[in-house]
Amino acid sequence: MSISSFHPPQRTLMGPGPSDVSDRVLQAMARPTVGHLDPSFIGMMDETKQLLQYVFQTKNELTFAVSAPGSAGMECCFANLIEPGDKVIVCQNGVFGGRMKENVERCGGVAVMVQDDWGKAVDASKLEDALKANPDACIVAFVHAETSTGAQSDAKTLVNLGHQYDCLVIVDAVTSLVGTPLLVDEWGIDAIYSGSQKCLSSSPGLSPVSFSQRAADKIKARTTKVQSWFLDLNLVMGYWSGDGKRAYHHTAPVNCLYGLHEALVIVQEEGLENAWARHHANHLLLRNGLEAMGINFIVAEQDRLPQLNAVTIPEGVNDADVRSRLLTEHDLEIGAGLGALAGNVWRIGLMGHASSQKNVDFCLHSLRAVLG
Amino acid sequence: MSISSFHPPQRTLMGPGPSDVSDRVLQAMARPTVGHLDPSFIGMMDETKQLLQYVFQTKNELTFAVSAPGSAGMECCFANLIEPGDKVIVCQNGVFGGRMKENVERCGGVAVMVQDDWGKAVDASKLEDALKANPDACIVAFVHAETSTGAQSDAKTLVNLGHQYDCLVIVDAVTSLVGTPLLVDEWGIDAIYSGSQKCLSSSPGLSPVSFSQRAADKIKARTTKVQSWFLDLNLVMGYWSGDGKRAYHHTAPVNCLYGLHEALVIVQEEGLENAWARHHANHLLLRNGLEAMGINFIVAEQDRLPQLNAVTIPEGVNDADVRSRLLTEHDLEIGAGLGALAGNVWRIGLMGHASSQKNVDFCLHSLRAVLG
Numbered sequence: 001m002s003i004s005s006f007h008p009p010q011r012t013l014m015g016p017g018p019s020d021v022s023d024r025v026l027q028a029m030a031r032p033t034v035g036h037l038d039p040s041f042i043g044m045m046d047e048t049k050q051l052l053q054y055v056f057q058t059k060n061e062l063t064f065a066v067s068a069p070g071s072a073g074m075e076c077c078f079a080n081l082i083e084p085g086d087k088v089i090v091c092q093n094g095v096f097g098g099r100m101k102e103n104v105e106r107c108g109g110v111a112v113m114v115q116d117d118w119g120k121a122v123d124a125s126k127l128e129d130a131l132k133a134n135p136d137a138c139i140v141a142f143v144h145a146e147t148s149t150g151a152q153s154d155a156k157t158l159v160n161l162g163h164q165y166d167c168l169v170i171v172d173a174v175t176s177l178v179g180t181p182l183l184v185d186e187w188g189i190d191a192i193y194s195g196s197q198k199c200l201s202s203s204p205g206l207s208p209v210s211f212s213q214r215a216a217d218k219i220k221a222r223t224t225k226v227q228s229w230f231l232d233l234n235l236v237m238g239y240w241s242g243d244g245k246r247a248y249h250h251t252a253p254v255n256c257l258y259g260l261h262e263a264l265v266i267v268q269e270e271g272l273e274n275a276w277a278r279h280h281a282n283h284l285l286l287r288n289g290l291e292a293m294g295i296n297f298i299v300a301e302q303d304r305l306p307q308l309n310a311v312t313i314p315e316g317v318n319d320a321d322v323r324s325r326l327l328t329e330h331d332l333e334i335g336a337g338l339g340a341l342a343g344n345v346w347r348i349g350l351m352g353h354a355s356s357q358k359n360v361d362f363c364l365h366s367l368r369a370v371l372g
Numbered sequence: 373m374s375i376s377s378f379h380p381p382q383r384t385l386m387g388p389g390p391s392d393v394s395d396r397v398l399q400a401m402a403r404p405t406v407g408h409l410d411p412s413f414i415g416m417m418d419e420t421k422q423l424l425q426y427v428f429q430t431k432n433e434l435t436f437a438v439s440a441p442g443s444a445g446m447e448c449c450f451a452n453l454i455e456p457g458d459k460v461i462v463c464q465n466g467v468f469g470g471r472m473k474e475n476v477e478r479c480g481g482v483a484v485m486v487q488d489d490w491g492k493a494v495d496a497s498k499l500e501d502a503l504k505a506n507p508d509a510c511i512v513a514f515v516h517a518e519t520s521t522g523a524q525s526d527a528k529t530l531v532n533l534g535h536q537y538d539c540l541v542i543v544d545a546v547t548s549l550v551g552t553p554l555l556v557d558e559w560g561i562d563a564i565y566s567g568s569q570k571c572l573s574s575s576p577g578l579s580p581v582s583f584s585q586r587a588a589d590k591i592k593a594r595t596t597k598v599q600s601w602f603l604d605l606n607l608v609m610g611y612w613s614g615d616g617k618r619a620y621h622h623t624a625p626v627n628c629l630y631g632l633h634e635a636l637v638i639v640q641e642e643g644l645e646n647a648w649a650r651h652h653a654n655h656l657l658l659r660n661g662l663e664a665m666g667i668n669f670i671v672a673e674q675d676r677l678p679q680l681n682a683v684t685i686p687e688g689v690n691d692a693d694v695r696s697r698l699l700t701e702h703d704l705e706i707g708a709g710l711g712a713l714a715g716n717v718w719r720i721g722l723m724g725h726a727s728s729q730k731n732v733d734f735c736l737h738s739l740r741a742v743l744g
Contacts, residue, residue, distance in 0.1 A: 003423060003640060005396075006416045006633050008406045018626060021405040024377075029627055030402035033393040033575055034380045035705045044378045051375060067577065068440035071622035072602045102601045197623055203405055205439065205577060205625025227599050229474045230444045248710070250443035251569055253577025254390060255401055256628060261378050268375060333407045338620065 011327070012354070014363055015335035016147050016308060017175070018197035018204045019351035021259070025202055028262035029255045036252040044261055045240065045252075051264035052208050055177060055200075055272060056192065058184035062211040062233070064240040065196070065260055067253050070174045073193030073207025075103055076231040077170050080211075080219045081139060081191060084108030088139040089130050089167070091122040091158070094146035095339040096172055104141075107227060112137060118146075118340055119310070121303040122153040124161060131165040140167045145176035147198075148338040150310035150347065151299045152180060156187045163188060168215055174198060177208065178267055179279045179307035179351060190215040196256070199279065199307055201352030202263035205256045263352075279306040282355045286348065289364040293371070298345055307355065309348040310341070314371070319343055322370055330366040383699070384726070386735055387707035388519050388680060389547070390569035390576045391723035393631070397574055400634035401627045408624040416633055417612065417624075423636035424580050427549060427572075427644060428564065430556035434583040434605065436612040437568070437632055439625050442546045445565030445579025447475055448603040449542050452583075452591045453511060453563060456480030460511040461502050461539070463494040463530070466518035467711040468544055476513075479599060484509060490518075490712055491682070493675040494525040496533060503537040512539045517548035519570075520710040522682035522719065523671045524552060528559045535560060540587055546570060549580065550639055551651045551679035551723060562587040568628070571651065571679055573724030574635035577628045635724075651678040654727045658720065661736040665743070670717055679727065681720040682713070686743070691715055694742050702738040 013020045034041050045064075052063050066073045078100070082088060086109045090100045093116040104111040114130045116123050122142050131137065140162035144155045155171055162169040168190040176182050179199035184192055190212040197204035211219070211233070219226075219233050226232040230250060238247035267275055283306030287297070290311055298310045313319050319336065323346070326332045335347035348363060385392045406413050417436075424435050438445045450472070454460060458481045462472045465488040476483040486502045488495050494514050503509065512534035516527045527543055534541040540562040548554050551571035556564055562584040569576035583591070583605070591598075591605050598604040602622060610619035639647055655678030659669070662683055670682045685691050691708065695718070698704045707719035720735060 001422060001426065001640070003419045003637055005400065005637055006403075006419070006630060008403050008410075008416075008630070009412055010404045011406050011410065013405065013407060015407055017623060018405050018407060021627075026402040026404070026627070028377065030398040031378075031380050032382045032398070033385065033390050033569075034383050035385060035387055035390060036576065038380075038383065038699070038705065040380055044380070047375045047378070050373060054373065068444060068602070069622045069625065072440060072444075075600060075602050099601065106597055106599050106601055195623065197405075197626075203625065203627040204408065204623040205628050225478055227478050228447060229471065229478055230440070230447050250441045251389060251567065251576040253441065253575065253625075253628065255393070255398070255575040255631070256577050256625065258378060258380070259627070265375055265377055268373070327410070333410065 009331055012332045012359060012362060014349050014354055014359060015333045016347045016349050017195065017351060019201050019349055020354040021201055021203055022353045024266060025259045025262045029203060029259040031258055033254050036254060037246060037248065041254065042246055048257060048261050048264065051268060055264060055267055056184045056210045057182065058210050060210045060212055062216050064209065065257065066207040066209055067250060068207060069205055070193060070195030070207045072231065073209050074099065074172065076209055077191040077193050078103040078107050079228045079231050080226050080233045081168060081170065081215060082107040082109040083222055083224050086139060087112060087134060087137040088141060089114060089134060089137045091127055091142035093120055093122050093149065093151060094118050094143065095148035096143045096146060100141050119149045119151055119298045121151050122158060124154065124157050127158060127161055131161065138167055139170060141170040143172040144182065145173065145180065145305050145308065147175045147308060148341065149299065150305050150308040151303050152305045159187050159189055168218065175305065175308055178275050180305060181276055184210055196260050199352040200263045202260045203256060205253060206260050279350060279355050282350045282357060282360055283309065285357060285360045286350060289360065293368065307349060307351045309350065310345045311348065313344060313346055317371065325370045326366055332363065332366050381703060384704045384731060384734060386721050386726055386731060387705045388719045388721050389567065389723060391573050391721055392726040393573055393575055394725045396638060397631045397634045401575060401631040403630055405626050408626060409618060409620065413626065414618055420629060420633050420636065423640060427636065427639055428556045428582045429554065429558065430582050432582045432584055434588045436581065437629065438579040438581055439622060440579060441577055442565060442567030442579045444603065445581050446471065446544065448581055449563040449565050450475040450479050451600045451603050452598050452605045453540060453542065453587060454479040454481040455594055455596050458511060459484060459506055459509040460513060461486060461499065461506060461509045463499055463514035465492055465494050465521065465523060466490050466515065467520035468515045468518060472513050491521045491523055491670045493523050494530060496526065496529050499530060499533055503533065510539055511542060513542040515544040516554065517545065517552065517677050517680065519547045519680060520713065521671060522677045522680040523675050524677045531559050531561055540590065547677065547680055550647050552677060553648055556582055568632050571724040572635045574632045575628060577625060578632050651722060651727050654722045654729060654732055655681065657729060657732045658722060661732065665740065679721060679723045681722065682717045683720065685716060685718055689743065697742045698738055704735065704738050
């Protein structure tokens with residue numbers, strides 16, 4: 001056996017994530033590793049927390065990055081907030097609502113599913129019916145931006161409904177954060193998780209999370225231990241909390257956090273509102289170009305995510321063949337359909353650093369070249 | 373708020389990990405991000421698996437890197453192998469045996485603790501007594517290289533004992549892998565986890581693991597779901613398995629895996645036996661220098677880990693003050709004591725890339741300068 005160093009190709013990443021990572025972020029990741037309790041690193045963690053509070057638009061003290069991908073961020077929210085027997089209403093309109101159900105059940109909770117068609121937004125009236133029918137429910141969970149379908153739900157209304165029925169509300173913002181308006185405090189979200197590799201355009205592997213005081217209080221008042229030692233916020237907070245001495249819990253992914261910090265600095269430089277506007281403008285450019293080619297969106301216009309464009313594969317076109325040619329002939333990655341939509345749709349991402357007019361032009365040009 | 377890019381200081385990392393990361397590994401992490409299902413990336417994953425099989429000295433098919441730090445690797449082993457009610461014998465001789473107990477209990481298992489003094493190796497006769505007294509135990513777990521004390525246990529003997537009593541054996545090799553002989557197949561280890569940031573000298577954030585066929589069979593035959601969706605090997609394997617189509621499970625930490633791949637290539641270039649010998653030789657150099665200064669080891673000579681040197685803090689010396697001066701005046705990190713040993717010992721790491729004669733000389737020189 002003799003294996004050599006790996007030199008990846010230079011792709012343009014316009015799938016459902018990871019998105020293109022800028023040179024600034026890549027270079028930040030290559031800076032010298034320091035210890036996870038080094039004073040310089042603790043200072044960087046404090047800044048990362050402030051920057052995460054900014055992009056989440058929250059003052060939540062319990063705001064940090066889980067040392068693992070978005071799936072672990074999801075599990076962190078469910079494992080900390082659910083105690084055995086808790087009833088949780090899960091709104092599903094795509095793949096990730098199904099993953100929420102798995103999490104609820106594996107944490108010993110009881111999941112009540114509210115189903116909407118894939119590609120549609122979550123229907124608030126169905127949620128209200130479920131809340132009325134389940135007065136013992138204590139948590140509501142839904143996906144703000146369904147990465148599997150490109151549909152956006154009205155988070156503000158859904159959170160408000162959950163609160164009216166005295167539930168805490170968990171929101172999946174893996175794909176929405178920085179790509180589309182998201183106001184954690186104004187909307188009253190109790191627990192939220194995202195990923196580093198979507199509209200933040202950092203490398204995959206970290207999951208920004210934030211918890212309201214109400215959620216933090218519920219976690220502190222648990223009568224059972226959180227089933228995951230690694231994700232137990234009562235322990236993790238000894239390391240990430242802003243006051244006094246930091247206690248070792250696990251070894252933080254130092255260089256990945258350098259990358260996330262730099263990605264957040266870049267968002268701060270642009271301004272969150274400007275980032276939202278850029279994602280929207282580039283989405284319109286892409287939409288115009290795709291529609292001119294006769295390619296149509298699966299989501300109704302008012303519910304579309306600007307950063308994740310799910311479109312129907314034209315009839316007679318071989319899905320895998322087109323994606324493979326885009327990759328090999330143009331070094332361009334677009335996403336396949338996921339779950340029930342596999343084979344029927346493409347998912348074209350315009351996330352973070354990848355959301356640019358240049359990329360829109362390149363994608364349209366490449367698609368035209370391959371489709372002939 | 374206006375936060376700038378973070379530029380860490382250039383430290384020499386001679387604590388309990390993370391260890392110094394070489395420029396080759398840092399530069400690998402800065403290569404362009406590709407998709408987690410990109411054919412080039414799948415090829416790199418296959419190579420990473422082969423290289424991990426080499427450093428673990430195993431042919432285990434179920435060998436890969438968990439997408440999170442070593443603590444999650446530990447949890448991956450316990451959560452997959454324990455079903456509610458399973459009795460697990462945990463040998464504790466430091467901090468990490470205690471973490472194993474937490475994992476057993478949070479997975480619904482019953483932990484039977486076998487205690488040895490901190491700084492001593494695990495006593496095989498005590499384990500045998502516990503196995504005789506608990507014929508219903510089905511798993512034995514111990515730490516090969518206790519990072520909190522610098523003691524090494526006789527893994528071969530302990531695994532053999534576990535098998536005699538029909539138990540599967542889980543081994544913590546976070547600090548031992550690549551630093552000291554470790555032969556997974558020859559010793560018959562059933563489940564093992566390590567960390568990327570110790571003797572592999574990659575950036576923290578990944579946990580190499582390997583499972584024997586017997587362990588894989590137990591996981592496949594579970595009657596209950598693994599409580600963690602993120603760590604469920606029945607699902608993770610759809611992504612990491614070598615045959616056929618890779619199924620999306622979670623988004624892999626692409627750039628971190630570039631770093632791990634490069635770190636493994638470096639070990640392969642040096643040769644595993646040479647790496648073990650280098651760690652041993654540099655340990656002897658450090659030992660001679662420390663003993664000449666009147667600084668003594670807390671572990672008996674035959675049980676010492678070459679890569680983690682725990683020594684008694686000389687009388688009258690202020691622990692925190694010395695470590696702080698080493699850091700600020702010499703950019704040198706050594707480790708504090710952990711748990712019961714906090715304030716009484718220093719832990720000097722000679723791990724991976726940091727295990728060099730140059731670092732030994734530098735550490736001894738810096739210590740002499742600060743101790744005066």
